[in-house]
Amino acid sequence: MKKITFIIAMIAIAFGANAQKYFTKDGTIKFFSDAKVEKIQATNNKATCVIDAATGDIQWSVLIKGFVFENAFMGEHFNETYMESDKFDKSTFKGKIENIKGINFKADGVYKSKVSGEMTMHGVTKKISVDAVFTVKGGVISCDSKFFVKPSDYGIVIPGDKADSISNNIEITVKGNLQELKK
């Protein structure tokens, strides 16, 4: 009898643990460079995001070659000259939702929190802390954030003759609609 109770408890814990996770594989990451000469933007709609509601862990992953530009020429430069995506094929963020205890993922509402952690891009890992908004509606968690990164912080060199074409402060917009993980 004790054995059966133990097994049921373990199954309940396992299901409980899974129920605490939310994810999307169709998250969107955009970047926007607003420089003197031109504006450049690119979008990647295949970002993966996972939130562990129990621990506050949050992770984003994206393949660099998946960014789509207005034209192929811009994409080639982005991949070959700046991001060196043959060598550094993905960018990741691993961090914590600081106000996780203030978010009820089961109740509709809008919750704000700092998200802090480590972002890896171009083979360089840096600590960042950004503002994020988590909107819970009908069981779907929308995660939104906007922040700026300096290419030079991640070892991305912009040659002098391109200084007027590429901003040294790139706007990153992150958006994902996360569903509860059901196994």
Added chain:
Amino acid sequence: MIALAIALLAGAYVWFFVINKSHHTAADDEALVKLTSQALYLEFKGDEKATFAKYKDQIIQVSGELSEIKLDASGDTELVLNTEDPMAHVIVTLKKGDHAANAKTGTTIEIKGICNGFLYEELLETSDVLLNQGVLVEKTKE
């Protein structure tokens, strides 16, 4: 006068064929390799770095069971192919404007796409090979 004409022609060439060139899609060329979704996944799982070096930016033709059809945030159609591992998939985003209207989930399809790489998500324990600019090759019957 001739110099001006040459300069204009050169400018037009750069604009049309370099700066404004359209995106390369899987419809433009033959595939480098034809394989199943399972074989592609196993190659990445076995040696991600070497497999990425081999297939990055290349057109790959993949066959597999279609498990899901959906639209991404830009309205592009995305086809998800199963592998033998329920936690691993090959995800192909079709080139803009293609919708694979005849593709049906549960059937085996063949599709070409340009390889972007492999994502393993440790919190989910899922693996995905991502291809974009894809085109449906054919649909075989159930």
